[in-house]
Amino acid sequence: MQPHDIDAFFAPRASLDMEAYLTLTFTFECAGDPRVAAAHLASEQSTAQWRRIGVHEDFRPRHAAKVLELDATPLPAFSVPLGVIPPGPVHRCRAVIAHPHGNFGARLPNLISAVLGEGVYFAPGIPLIRLEDIGFPASYLAHFDGPQFGVAGVRERLQVHGRPLFFGVIKPNIGLAPGDFAPLGYEGWMGGLDIAKDDEMLAD
Known part of the structure; x- marks a missing residue:
């Protein structure tokens, strides 16, 4: 990811139709710039590579997850020992990410794969991460009948x-x-x- 790509993974909440997004609250520890780490986290769980090589296109406006909030606190070191320590200053972060539910539709296995799958756990610079909460808009919940009784x-x-x-x-x-x-x-x-x-x- 190039420096000029970072901003496309951030958005003010008011600029989005939040009925089209789940809200994901993550806590994580990262090395390097927390803003870059959060952009990688949003990218890896949604578009990853957002255009084909040599083609002028950008799938991020429709399909990219967007960082709505990011709070970062410097740490002297990671809270648990790591085998390989990424370079750069360490921060503990809380991020709220809007993920377009059109990416996976009303299918819970696909949802879990997106928000808790490989992309989340292999986001560059984030060796420690936890999904704390998922917020579901009414437009998404309407696809499900709910409990029978x-x-x-x-x-x-x-x-x-x-x-x-x-x-x-x-x-x-x-x-x-x-x-x-x-x-x-x-x-x-x-x-x-x-x-x-x-x-x-x-x-x-």
Whole structure:
């Protein structure tokens, strides 16, 4: 990334239609210029290379994640020992990034891949990072039906009121046939479980 590329990964909140973006709050420690590190973070999770070599185009206005807020505090060193220490002054940062949800659509695996995938953990100059929060606009949540019953509905169906609901996962958490699952579920329910989950690892 060239110095003149950095600004394209920053934007004032008021300049964006925030219904088109998730807001991601990251804390990280970086080496070098925090502004450059934050721009790399936004780039790596969205456009990365934003144009083809030799072609006059720029996909950043539509597809790039944008840094909305960046707070940086100097540190004497990284908070945990690192095998390879990137060069430059160390800062602890908090960044709020707007990520266009059109990049991945209403698909949670794609969302997780974008905001917690390879790009985030290989952003140059950022060896330590944590995603603290995701803000979802109403336009994104509208794609999902939400829970079938909700907490109130589950309580009503189970006739459990005035105490916590007890939930447990049957182990092994994948591979049991119904005939093998049934006695384990029965034992759990007789032991006080309200809900026994049978598909912790089942994704299809």
